[in-house]
Amino acid sequence: MTYSKKLIALVVALNLAVMGAAGWMLVQSRSNHFETAKAAVENLSELLVHDIGASFASTDEVLQELIVEHSLELDRGKPDNLSVFRHIGRQLARHPELLAISMIGPDGAVRGSVQGAANQDIRTFSDSVVFKEHLRIDHDDLLVSEPQVGQISGREVISFSRRLVNNQGHFDGIVVAEFGLQTLVSRFAKLQIGQRGSIALRDSQLRLIVRHPGFSLLPGEKSPALSEDFRAALMLNAMAGTYTSGTTNIDGVRRIHSYQKHPKYPVYINVGISTEDAYADWVNELWFALSGGLVLALSTGFGARTLIREKRHELAASTALASSKARLIRAELVSKSGNWELHVAT
DSSP: OOHHHHHHHHHHHHHHHHHHHHHHHHHHHHHHHHHHHHHHHHHHHHHHHHHHHHHHHHHHHHHHHHHHHHHHHHHHTSOOHHHHHHHHHHHHHHOTTEEEEEEEOTTSBEEEEEESSOOOOOOBOTTSHHHHHHHHOOSOOOEEOOSEEOTTTOSEEEEEEEEEEOTTSOEEEEEEEEEEHHHHHHHHHTSOOOTTOEEEEEETTOOEEEEETTEEOOTTSOOOOOOHHHHHHHHHOSSEEEEEOSSOTTTOOOEEEEEEEOSSSSEEEEEEEEHHHHTHHHHHHHHHHHHHHHHHHHHHHHHHHHHHHHHHHHHHHHHHHHHHHHHHHHHHHHHTOOOOOOOOOO
16 A cells, blocks of 8 residues: 555544544533433423422412301301401412402302402302302312403413302302412513423313413413324323423424423423523534534645655655666766775775
8 A cells, every 4th residue: 555545544544533532422412411401301390390389289278268267157157258358368468479369159249359450340250160160069179270361350360269168068159269370470481491491381181371481371262282292201101201392383492391290289380491402502512523523634634635745755856866876877887987986095
């Protein structure tokens, strides 16, 4: 193999070795960035599901205290709407996320109600879906509504309600708390999820309740279909999981998602970080590696070209010198002359 071929082979091997090592490092780095993003969304979804659960539990405690107030009223043997009104007012002052708290009589009439936002004057609940649902069922479990315009507050809310019973165990009305959805949107907006991240709250049927950025649903609005990636993850684990979505049905952004279902309340939280944000630093590393590889290829290529040219010049000069010596020898032979060196004895 000639010198040029050996040198070219050495340069190619060097570049391939460097590119191979850089490629392996980039693969490992991308995996590390994915694991970092995955851990971030998993931790945040777990934090949010506990935070939202705590808010819902606090709302339920308000209803439970109203039920106790109602029981005390029954023990006294007479209704006391003023006492109910004052109790509701104290509860609302302690829970700014609640836009309205109400106690409704068995006929649907509003016995006591306080709202934290300006509203319509509601006198009866008898036509509301919440009231009719409590009339239909025969237990006092907590009911959580779909997103709706609050009957009392007139704002976007989720209604929490419980059944009241009299001393004979019969239906005696309901207590209702309207939880403002804007409270959740404000909480979500304060979290660091990247420029194209998302946080969504869904009900037990996976219908969208509220989403950040800027997307909420009210009755009559159709919830966007779940992505196939989300459906596949739910098939594997209905309680919690992590998956990477394709372009979503809502905004067309690819994300790394983590979801969790609250063990007590009928809601899912889903947190997503866009792959663009998750791999932003890795993309910079990729461009740096490509630039470095290009510089290496050009520098080694030019270096090899220079060495080959120098070697060719050296060979050409050596060949010319040998040819010149050969011509001199032939000329001396033809002319029968030569060169002598005299060494004087000392």
